[in-house]
Amino acid sequence: xxxxxxxxxxxxxxxxxxILDAAAKLFASSGYERLTMEGIASAAKVGKQTIYxxxxxxxxxxxxxxxxxxxxxxDRFDPPTAGHVLxxxxxxxxxxxxxxxxxxxxxxxxxLISAAAGDPGVAEHFNARFGGGxxxxxxxxxxxxxxxxxxxxxxxxVAEALIGAxxxxxxxxxxxEPAFARDMVQLVLIPHQxxxxxx
Amino acid sequence: xxxxxxxxxxxxxxxxxxILDAAAKLFASSGYERLTMEGIASAAKVGKQTIYxxxxxxxxxxxxxxxxxxxxxxDRFDPPTAGHVLxxxxxxxxxxxxxxxxxxxxxxxxxLISAAAGDPGVAEHFNARFGGGxxxxxxxxxxxxxxxxxxxxxxxxVAEALIGAxxxxxxxxxxxEPAFARDMVQLVLIPHQxxxxxx
Amino acid sequence: xxxxxxxxxxxxxxxxxxILDAAAKLFASSGYERLTMEGIASAAKVGKQTIYxxxxxxxxxxxxxxxxxxxxxxDRFDPPTAGHVLxxxxxxxxxxxxxxxxxxxxxxxxxLISAAAGDPGVAEHFNARFGGGxxxxxxxxxxxxxxxxxxxxxxxxVAEALIGAxxxxxxxxxxxEPAFARDMVQLVLIPHQxxxxxx
Amino acid sequence: xxxxxxxxxxxxxxxxxxILDAAAKLFASSGYERLTMEGIASAAKVGKQTIYxxxxxxxxxxxxxxxxxxxxxxDRFDPPTAGHVLxxxxxxxxxxxxxxxxxxxxxxxxxLISAAAGDPGVAEHFNARFGGGxxxxxxxxxxxxxxxxxxxxxxxxVAEALIGAxxxxxxxxxxxEPAFARDMVQLVLIPHQxxxxxx
DNA sequence: TCATAATCGAGACGGTACGTCGGGTCTTTGA
DNA sequence: TCAAAGACCCGACGTACCGTCTCGATTATGA
Numbered sequence: 001x002x003x004x005x006x007x008x009x010x011x012x013x014x015x016x017x018x019i020l021d022a023a024a025k026l027f028a029s030s031g032y033e034r035l036t037m038e039g040i041a042s043a044a045k046v047g048k049q050t051i052y053x054x055x056x057x058x059x060x061x062x063x064x065x066x067x068x069x070x071x072x073x074x075d076r077f078d079p080p081t082a083g084h085v086l087x088x089x090x091x092x093x094x095x096x097x098x099x100x101x102x103x104x105x106x107x108x109x110x111x112l113i114s115a116a117a118g119d120p121g122v123a124e125h126f127n128a129r130f131g132g133g134x135x136x137x138x139x140x141x142x143x144x145x146x147x148x149x150x151x152x153x154x155x156x157x158v159a160e161a162l163i164g165a166x167x168x169x170x171x172x173x174x175x176x177e178p179a180f181a182r183d184m185v186q187l188v189l190i191p192h193q194x195x196x197x198x199x
Numbered sequence: 200x201x202x203x204x205x206x207x208x209x210x211x212x213x214x215x216x217x218i219l220d221a222a223a224k225l226f227a228s229s230g231y232e233r234l235t236m237e238g239i240a241s242a243a244k245v246g247k248q249t250i251y252x253x254x255x256x257x258x259x260x261x262x263x264x265x266x267x268x269x270x271x272x273x274d275r276f277d278p279p280t281a282g283h284v285l286x287x288x289x290x291x292x293x294x295x296x297x298x299x300x301x302x303x304x305x306x307x308x309x310x311l312i313s314a315a316a317g318d319p320g321v322a323e324h325f326n327a328r329f330g331g332g333x334x335x336x337x338x339x340x341x342x343x344x345x346x347x348x349x350x351x352x353x354x355x356x357v358a359e360a361l362i363g364a365x366x367x368x369x370x371x372x373x374x375x376e377p378a379f380a381r382d383m384v385q386l387v388l389i390p391h392q393x394x395x396x397x398x
Numbered sequence: 399x400x401x402x403x404x405x406x407x408x409x410x411x412x413x414x415x416x417i418l419d420a421a422a423k424l425f426a427s428s429g430y431e432r433l434t435m436e437g438i439a440s441a442a443k444v445g446k447q448t449i450y451x452x453x454x455x456x457x458x459x460x461x462x463x464x465x466x467x468x469x470x471x472x473d474r475f476d477p478p479t480a481g482h483v484l485x486x487x488x489x490x491x492x493x494x495x496x497x498x499x500x501x502x503x504x505x506x507x508x509x510l511i512s513a514a515a516g517d518p519g520v521a522e523h524f525n526a527r528f529g530g531g532x533x534x535x536x537x538x539x540x541x542x543x544x545x546x547x548x549x550x551x552x553x554x555x556v557a558e559a560l561i562g563a564x565x566x567x568x569x570x571x572x573x574x575e576p577a578f579a580r581d582m583v584q585l586v587l588i589p590h591q592x593x594x595x596x597x
Numbered sequence: 598x599x600x601x602x603x604x605x606x607x608x609x610x611x612x613x614x615x616i617l618d619a620a621a622k623l624f625a626s627s628g629y630e631r632l633t634m635e636g637i638a639s640a641a642k643v644g645k646q647t648i649y650x651x652x653x654x655x656x657x658x659x660x661x662x663x664x665x666x667x668x669x670x671x672d673r674f675d676p677p678t679a680g681h682v683l684x685x686x687x688x689x690x691x692x693x694x695x696x697x698x699x700x701x702x703x704x705x706x707x708x709l710i711s712a713a714a715g716d717p718g719v720a721e722h723f724n725a726r727f728g729g730g731x732x733x734x735x736x737x738x739x740x741x742x743x744x745x746x747x748x749x750x751x752x753x754x755v756a757e758a759l760i761g762a763x764x765x766x767x768x769x770x771x772x773x774e775p776a777f778a779r780d781m782v783q784l785v786l787i788p789h790q791x792x793x794x795x796x
Numbered sequence: 797t798c799a800t801a802a803t804c805g806a807g808a809c810g811g812t813a814c815g816t817c818g819g820g821t822c823t824t825t826g827a
Numbered sequence: 828t829c830a831a832a833g834a835c836c837c838g839a840c841g842t843a844c845c846g847t848c849t850c851g852a853t854t855a856t857g858a
Contacts, residue, residue, distance in 0.1 A: 007800050045805075049847085050805075117370060123370055127371040164363025187357065191390035235813060235814085248815095249836075409808070430715075445809065559759075559785065562761025562764055567761075634819070634820080644830060812844090813844090814844100818839090822833105
């Protein structure tokens with residue numbers, strides 16, 4: 001009756017979680033370049049083969065960490081829908097910039113950039129969270145629907161300009177002063193605003 | 200004996216150039232992560248110690264390659280001053296985007312990003328060439344002086360938005376269709392244009 | 399998880415033998431001072447780490463070669479028990495001297511001396527084979543038992559004088575003419591002979 | 598003022614002495630295998646080239662140290678002529694054994710053996726001081742002349758047996774108890790003594 | 797219920813590259 | 828011409844990880 005059912009032990013979820021946890025922890029603390037498979041295996045108390053059995057490479061492992069929210073908070077990067085679209089986008093952008101200014105998070109983002117630059121798979125997940133900016137575009141669409149923005153606002157470019165500028169700042173190790181977020185949002189959105197609510 | 204025996208042999212310029220050449224070549228072909236000191240030494244026909252004598256690390260070597268123009272054409276990234284500021288900036292941005300779309304140059308930029316993410320020294324030189332956007336800002340200032348742009352145009356943000364978006368696109372492995380450059384420049388500059396040429 | 403995860407893969411006997419073989423071969427051909435771990439690893443088609451995992455140093459490796467008979471024939475250095483003790487010892491001593499006069503064996507002994515001088519561990523095994531002269535002393539004891547030698551013959555000194563003289567000759571690069579062995583044995587044994595068989 | 602002045606500076610005796618001094622000191626403290634040309638040059642405050650200009654190799658340098666008495670006291674190894682030949686030889690042999698039991702001298706001898714094993718030039722000078730045993734043979738000849746020894750005593754073998762046994766003991770890291778020297782001398786000389794003082 | 801088969805921690809294996817030490821040669825500057 | 832200083836190319840050092848491969852033990856089927 002069985003189509004293709006083999007015997008044998010099943011994949012250990014405990015091992016999977018231990019590996020992702022260890023990888024994420026070491027990634028955040030040591031960066032992508034110093035992340036080693038042996039280090040992960042040792043920290044997760046797992047044989048190396050158990051890693052290689054399920055992930056083909058270090059970057060695939062990091063990509064899954066990213067996809068499963070081991071590296072970044074899943075909710076942090078959604079814009080609010082509290083008030084006027086400019087205020088919401090501005091608040092969201094400030095919040096993201098703030099997040100990457102604190103603690104080791106700048107290092108984390110740098111490592112993510114490095115990983116994304118080195119591996120298309122990581123880049124894809126990285127982009128899903130940032131670059132594509134689906135959530136931002138969704139919020140912009142709400143602004144259009146609410147009559148706060150011109151309908152022809154180039155949502156894609158707006159998102160890319162904002163996120164790209166942020167990445168560039170982090171890459172350049174520039175300080176991200178509070179005004180940065182506000183100015184950037186103004187630059188790309190005010191021209192497309194309908195009622196002039198200069199903040 | 201003698202009071203002041205200062206000197207021995209001088210640093211070999213030939214070795215220095217051979218090392219930078221080899222490093223740049225291997226960097227472009229293999230990427231930052233696969234770049235090895237032994238590979239460089241072997242390609243440059245130089246002892247490893249000669250590299251370590253003058254550069255403390257792989258990244259410092261790449262930083263000097265970048266600073267000395269071994270990795271990127273020095274002149275390619277200056278905007279023209281041919282006509283209207285929008286056209287010139289647009290032409291320059293298209294040209295840069297085009298450059299990184301061709302051949303191995305996308306890989307080169309990805310490697311540069313990786314190197315910059317991993318090392319502040321590289322990031323500094325990377326930024327000097329891109330991020331700071333001194334040359335772009337200079338061209339914008341000319342536009343202001345020519346009465347083509349409002350004086351209060353936030354030059355810094357404009358530059359960062361443009362370059363950041365480009366980097367993000369490369370990171371995301373998105374195709375950079377021709378319209379990309381034009382749309383991006385319009386997004387950040389048209390609002391500050393004095394004679395309204397809304398396209 | 400599990401209670402007792404003891405074992406990993408076992409030590410590869412093939413690798414061990416290949417390493418000892420390669421080490422012995424290179425030792426005999428190039429001498430102790432030119433013997434390199436990389437050379438051994440390469441000749442044995444083995445990773446360097448596999449050598450360092452099991453032997454702490456080049457000298458420990460040579461000591462094991464010596465102990466396991468990779469460098470010297472195990473049986474060559476036992477005296478015969480064919481006839482009179484003087485003849486047997488003399489024949490044995492000639493045979494040993496002859497062995498180290500032939501081919502690369504002189505170089506081999508010189509390298510062994512060098513290794514023994516540089517490392518107590520090697521010296522111990524070197525001594526076990528030569529210096530202690532257990533087998534010679536055993537043969538002398540048989541001579542005593544057979545009434546051919548005075549019981550008070552200082553076996554230890556006799557052995558050391560014989561072997562020491564041989565080593566000194568090799569060290570000095572003196573030729574070991576055939577008479578050498580006979581004369582040396584006569585010097586140390588004839589006085590202790592019981593029936594005067596002056597040869 | 599000068600009679601025959603070719604161009605150029607003359608060899609600096611100060612440098613020569615400094616080099617030999619440094620070499621001897623490092624040889625005694627670190628052993629032959631750890632002796633480095635750079636270490637000698639640095640300790641002697643001399644350029645490496647100044648060493649290579651006058652000595653072709655490390656071993657040649659050690660050979661000259663040995664020949665010029667930088668490594669061993671020149672007088673220590675001459676037998677006395679105080680009384681009966683057996684007593685004198687015995688005293689001398691004890692004294693030599695004692696010398697190499699003290700302090701770092703055992704290490705020194707081991708290093709010398711290593712150097713001699715590795716280089717014929719060193720071996721020659723090593724032999725001139727020990728192996729040939731010219732001075733011992735001279736003393737034995739005096740014993741013959743004085744009617745204390747049979748004329749046919751094989752002086753060469755006697756010397757080689759004594760010195761060889763001593764070297765073997767040092768090689769084997771055996772302790773050289775006081776009785777060793779007396780027993781060894783008795784073994785090789787008593788049979789050839791004329792007045793029978795069997796101990 | 798028990799052989800089959802896949803998993804697990806552990807770790808040895810052949811390799812590549814690391815960053816350092818020292819070898820012996822060459823170059824520069826000064827006496 | 829020699830000496831000091833030291834840069835040069837090169838080979839080897841001992842270590843860290845790579846990705847693969849055995850181990851023995853531990854589960855889960857499914858005949």
